Amino acid sequence: MNSTFNVFIFFLAIGVTFVYGQRPSPGGCPKITSNALNNTAKFDINKYTGLWYEIERTFNVFEIGLRCVTAEYLAKPDGTIGVVNHGLSKWGQKVNVEGSGRVADRSRPSYLKVAFKYSPEAPYWIADTDYNNYAVVVSCSDVLGVFRVDSIWILSRTRDLPQSTLDALHSYIDQLGLRSSALSRVDQTNCPK
Incomplete structure (x- = not known):
């Protein structure tokens, strides 16, 4: 019975990884409060909108081989957020993916749900940002309380x-649990303007 359960959990982890494109880790998601380093309880989506460059990331199936990755966020009149991600494949082809987000919990305005074409809605938490220089974004889902994909x-x-700045952000990420x-540098050299 125990080996059957272990096999089930293994295949469940593999399935969730490919559905959400995230990496599995043991244990549940960390309990993240709305008061992060820069008090994102007072998060302002209008200050967050605009163009961001991806500096480091954890493994994601949907980003394999991508470099020069950017994310642009646009506040829409209906209160949702437009998301446009750009990147270059290892063959030099431009990759563009559009999605949309919404505030998932009004008491935590930095906690969004974001969906892209052909993907389910996923959690997207802006854990910390100073709006002008950096942002730390976390997506984490518990799976049966046994493991998480993040x-x-x-x-x-x-x-x-x-x-x-990277050292301080790494320390903060570790403090979150x-x-x-697990982060890897994203190649942002020789990118088109």
Whole structure:
């Protein structure tokens, strides 16, 4: 019985990974409060909108081989957020994906639900941002309380961040109960304008 359960959990983890494009980790999602480093309880979506460059990310199936990745957020009159992600494949082809987001919990305005074409709605938490330089974004879903699937992104308004800022953000991510060591640098060199 125990080995059957382990096999079930293994295939469930693989299935969830491919549906959500995220990596599985043991344990549930961390209990994240709305008062992060810069008090995102007072999060202002209008300040967050605009162009962001992906500096570091955890493994995501949907981003394999992509470089020069950007995310643009647009506030819409109906209160939703338009999301447009751009990147270059390893063959130099432009990849564009559009989606939309909405505030999932009015008491936590930095907690969104975002959906792209052909994907289910997923949690998207802006864990920290100063609006002008950096943002830390986390997506995490519990699976039976046994494991979680999560993604982490560090974004910047420019194609690079100082190492001291990255070090501080890595420390913050670790304090959340996530692993900054799982982040990989995104190639932002020789990108088209």
